[in-house]
Amino acid sequence: MLDILFSEHTITTGICLATPILLCALGGAVCSKSGNFNIAMEGFMLIGAFFGVVGAYYMNSVAMGLLFAMLASVLIALLYGLFLMKFRADEIILGFGFNMLAVALTGWLLEPVFGGAGSFYNPATPSLEKIVIPFLEGIPVLRCLSGHNMIVYLSWILVLVIHFMMYKTPLGFRLRALGENPRTLGVSGLHTDRYRYLSEIIVGVLCGLAGAFLSIGNLSMFTENMTSGRGYIAVAAVGFSNGYIPITALAGLIFGLTSSAAIQLQGIGFPSQLVDMTPYVITIVIILISAFNRRKTR
Amino acid sequence: MNKPWVQSILRLLIAFAVGLIISSIFILAVGENPIEAYIALLSGAFGSNLSIFTTLRWTVPYIIVGVAAAVSFKAGLFNMGLEGCVYAGALVAGLLGTMKGMSAVVHIPLCILGAAAVGMMWVPAFLKSRFGTSEVIITWMQSYAMVLLCSFLVTSYFQRPEDIMSAAQQVRTPFIEASATLNPIVQPYKLNSSLYIAIVLVILFYVFTKYTKRGYEHRMMGLSYDFSVYGGVNTKDIQFWALLISGGIAAIAGAAETMGVNGQYIHGFSTSMGPNGIMVALMGRLNPVGIAAASLFMGAIQSGARAMVRATDVSVYTMNIMISIIVICITADGLYELLRIKKRQREGD
Numbered sequence: 001m002l003d004i005l006f007s008e009h010t011i012t013t014g015i016c017l018a019t020p021i022l023l024c025a026l027g028g029a030v031c032s033k034s035g036n037f038n039i040a041m042e043g044f045m046l047i048g049a050f051f052g053v054v055g056a057y058y059m060n061s062v063a064m065g066l067l068f069a070m071l072a073s074v075l076i077a078l079l080y081g082l083f084l085m086k087f088r089a090d091e092i093i094l095g096f097g098f099n100m101l102a103v104a105l106t107g108w109l110l111e112p113v114f115g116g117a118g119s120f121y122n123p124a125t126p127s128l129e130k131i132v133i134p135f136l137e138g139i140p141v142l143r144c145l146s147g148h149n150m151i152v153y154l155s156w157i158l159v160l161v162i163h164f165m166m167y168k169t170p171l172g173f174r175l176r177a178l179g180e181n182p183r184t185l186g187v188s189g190l191h192t193d194r195y196r197y198l199s200e201i202i203v204g205v206l207c208g209l210a211g212a213f214l215s216i217g218n219l220s221m222f223t224e225n226m227t228s229g230r231g232y233i234a235v236a237a238v239g240f241s242n243g244y245i246p247i248t249a250l251a252g253l254i255f256g257l258t259s260s261a262a263i264q265l266q267g268i269g270f271p272s273q274l275v276d277m278t279p280y281v282i283t284i285v286i287i288l289i290s291a292f293n294r295r296k297t298r
Numbered sequence: 299m300n301k302p303w304v305q306s307i308l309r310l311l312i313a314f315a316v317g318l319i320i321s322s323i324f325i326l327a328v329g330e331n332p333i334e335a336y337i338a339l340l341s342g343a344f345g346s347n348l349s350i351f352t353t354l355r356w357t358v359p360y361i362i363v364g365v366a367a368a369v370s371f372k373a374g375l376f377n378m379g380l381e382g383c384v385y386a387g388a389l390v391a392g393l394l395g396t397m398k399g400m401s402a403v404v405h406i407p408l409c410i411l412g413a414a415a416v417g418m419m420w421v422p423a424f425l426k427s428r429f430g431t432s433e434v435i436i437t438w439m440q441s442y443a444m445v446l447l448c449s450f451l452v453t454s455y456f457q458r459p460e461d462i463m464s465a466a467q468q469v470r471t472p473f474i475e476a477s478a479t480l481n482p483i484v485q486p487y488k489l490n491s492s493l494y495i496a497i498v499l500v501i502l503f504y505v506f507t508k509y510t511k512r513g514y515e516h517r518m519m520g521l522s523y524d525f526s527v528y529g530g531v532n533t534k535d536i537q538f539w540a541l542l543i544s545g546g547i548a549a550i551a552g553a554a555e556t557m558g559v560n561g562q563y564i565h566g567f568s569t570s571m572g573p574n575g576i577m578v579a580l581m582g583r584l585n586p587v588g589i590a591a592a593s594l595f596m597g598a599i600q601s602g603a604r605a606m607v608r609a610t611d612v613s614v615y616t617m618n619i620m621i622s623i624i625v626i627c628i629t630a631d632g633l634y635e636l637l638r639i640k641k642r643q644r645e646g647d
Contacts, residue, residue, distance in 0.1 A: 039434065087632030092376045092434060093580060097626035100573065104618035108324060111613060232438055239435045273450035280443040284421065287436055291429040 010260050011144040016218075018256020019152050020045065020227075023210035024234035025241075025252045026155075026162055027203030032243030033166060034199040035179035039095035040080050041207050042231025043102030048073035048211025050106040053222045054113060056215075057125045065126070065216045066209070073208030074201055076102070081200035085193050103225050110224065118224055125220035128213075151213040158206070163245040175199055179243075207231075229279075236283040240290050251286070255279050306583055309634045313581075313627035321620035330610045339617075342605020343598035349605070351487035355559070356569075357590075357597030358489070359384075359551045361496040363575025364582060364589040365503050366547035372507060372584050373540040374520035375426070376434045377419065380548040381572025382441030385448045387413035387549025391556040392563030393456060395474025405477040410495070410553050417549020423541035427534040433541060441572065449565045458562070469565035480558035490558035499547060504586040516540065548575065569600065577621060580628050596621075 024041040031038040048069040055061075055068025080098055083089045107117075114120040128149035136146040166172035177184045178195050185192045210230075215222050233255055241247035262270070262278040322332035343353045363380055370377035390413040397405070421440060425431040449469055458472045480490040506513040519526040519536050526533055551571060556563050578596055582588030603617050627633055 037434075083626060083630055083632075087627075087630035087636075089626065089628075089630035089632070092378075093629045094626060096378070096573075096576065097622050097628075100577075100622035100625065101619065104615045104622055108613055108615035108619060112328070117613075229442060232435075232442075236435045236439060239432055271450055271454065273446040273453070277443045277446045277450075280439040280446075283439045284436060284443070287431055287439075288421075288425070291425055291431045294429065 007264070008141060008144050010264050011141070011257065012147070013263065014253075014257035014260035015144065015148060015152060016256070017259045018253045019148075019155050019217075020210040020213050020230050021234050021237065021255050022249055022252035023151075023155050023158070023206045023213070024231050025237040025248045026158060026245065027206035028234055028238035029241065029243040029245050029248045030162060030166065030175065030202045030206075031199050032238050033179045034175040034196065035182065036084065036196070036199065037091055038080075038203060039092060039232070039235050040077075040098035041203065041210075041234050042227055042229070043095075043099040044073045044077050044080075044204060044207035045211040045214070045231050046099075046102040046106055046225065046227045047076045048208035049215035049226055050109065050211070050222055052208075052212035052215040053120060053125065053220060056127070056220055057114075057120075057122060060126060062126045062128055062216060065220075066212050069212035069215070070205050070208035073211060074204030077200040077204030077207070078197065081197050084200075085196055099231070106222075107224050110222070114222075119222065121219070121221040125216070127216045127218060127220040149213075149217055151209055151217060154209065159245065159249045162202075166245060171198075233279050233283060236287070240283075240287050254286075255282065258282055305634070306585075309631070310581070310583060310588075310628070312634055313624045313630075316627045316633070317620045317624035320623045321616050324616045324619055325610075325612050328611050328613075330612050335606055335610050335612045335616075338609040339599070339602040339606040341602075342609075343602030345605075348487065349601060351484065351489045352601040353594070353597045354493070355487070355489045355597075356600040357593045358493050358496045359555055359571055360574060360578050360593035360596045361590055362492075362499060362551035362554065363548050363571050364578035364593055365496075365499045365586075366544045366551070367576045367579035368503065368582070368584045368586075368589055369547060370433075370540050370544035371579055372520045373516050373536055374523060375537060375540055375544075377422075377437050377541055377544045378434055378576065379419065379422070379437030379439075379441030379444075379545070379572070380575050381568060381570065382444030383417035383419070383545040383548035384552035384555075384568050384571050384575075385445045387417040387552030388556040388567065389448045389451065389456075389471070389552075389563045390416045390549070391478070391553035392471045392474060395478035395557060396472055397478075398475060400475070400477050402477045405475070406480065406557070409474075409478050409557060410550055413549045413553035414546035417545045417552070418543075419541040419545035423538045423545075426541060427538035433537075437541070448563075452563065452565060456563075471563040473562045474557060478557055479561065480554065482558075488559050490554075492554035492558045495550065495554060499550075500586045500590055503589075507586075512536075548572065551575070577625050580625055583628075 024045055028038055028041055051072035052065045052069035056065030080094065083094055084091060110120060111117050128151065130147050130149055131153065133146040136142050166176060174185060174190060174195055178192065182192050185195060214226055237248050237251035237255065241251055259279050262275040266272055266275040325332040325335050342349055344350055363384065366380055367377065391409040394409045394412045419437060422433045422436045425436060426433045452469050452471055456471045458470050480492050482488065482490045483493065507517055515526060515531040516536055519531060519533055555567055560567055574596055578589055578592045581592035599617050603614050606612055607614055
């Protein structure tokens, strides 16, 4: 049983499962640090996934799919930002509403756009190609890192880039200042809202990528509510890392790997419902542990 | 004009208007007349005896879950995990309901209280009050886990014996005894005596928030946490009990579904009652009367949407779009002020 759990296959699948969560959580971390506890990532991602397929199918190109996914996701994130800042809605309720809206909107659009309700699959639609890193192929465990599509590699680069941006550039300092105390930005003569919208654009791009990974990453397909709670797990990753990006990324990876291990367990006769439960239970356990730890250090 | 309840209703009307306008656009987009579609919806919800009772039948669980959501929201806590409580409550009621040889006077309260006890949000309530952990994520995750756990428990231990041999795919428990059944109010229809439970809960909620000291503290904590700490309110205690009671009430909704409508636990019985209950609470602006009205609205959509889909080319999603737009607009105070400022400027001219 252990050799199944820790096989290379588990790691490869785990990396794939972690990618959308990682990307969303990254966006959520930026939002969290700039003072917006964003729970609408699930919705942004779903919109991204839908328009990813739309772009790939109608333009017959993966690049257009990616572009569509990111554009759509950024637009909906900006709309979220508009309601958050201009209309001062409550962020939790707003996020809840946007997640609902995304499910309803993509469900509604499926029929006029693809002519069928529920799901869309057309084998002719292009999807992202797998990239093999030649020198990794020969090394036993490390070869799991090779053979993924471009978004997977991009997500790793983005973790570094965004961490660098948040902690080493003036932009990052300003975004974090926004989360600590928005007035400091105003006093420095900067537009608070511009930086808030910027953080929404960042989360939009990242969730768009995550959505595209789901819809055109492997097979090109879209099913109703295909994000199935990944955005919420990303929220959990942000929540317990408190928006500190290295921990957020690690959390995303842990979620991916444990889900993958659970899927392997299902293969040897573990009940499927318990397998599906793992990400949620792990989230609760991690939150429990961090709650107890915080108490101890205090 | 400046009375709080007038403002409250105005805000609600704006949110509904925006929702209606946007869903009308979606109806127009498929080449249908929005007004005809809404008429079809209304006649589907209130057109005949059957449809009125079906609407009321859906209104009842929404009222109960709406009160559950309002209890936590009123204290400024976001219990997002009501769906899990609904399922847990339904399963517990379904299991306790199969016990034989009890009189209805004992059996019904036993099922309902048992469901409420299991549905209570013990873990989030403890974590929130003890460590200040955010309740949003943990209630949410717990809810997902609970729904799956219910499905697992039924398939592995409590599946209806007749189904195990047959090829039935449904995950369900055996039928409950007659002593645990909530009987229909008017015979052929599914509306049952859980209506009275809903009414009692609404009244209790009203009395609690309006006339008790505890309710005042509860409300103040929701309005301003700092103020209530300053005023010497035991906030941890309120947080703990608010989450607990909220989950317990949501579980009663599930129990009522099992005991009144289905007669057994059927996995997937809930038409996302948890999220809908949250919306009902928000649309009712956490006000008891508002919650009842919003539940009726949601119940009407639930029972009328099918008639609308049958009569026109409008898809069910249109209604979901409308509801989500309403939720998005409902806390957006800026929308309301936008209109007011314009009006004030006009008056100034």
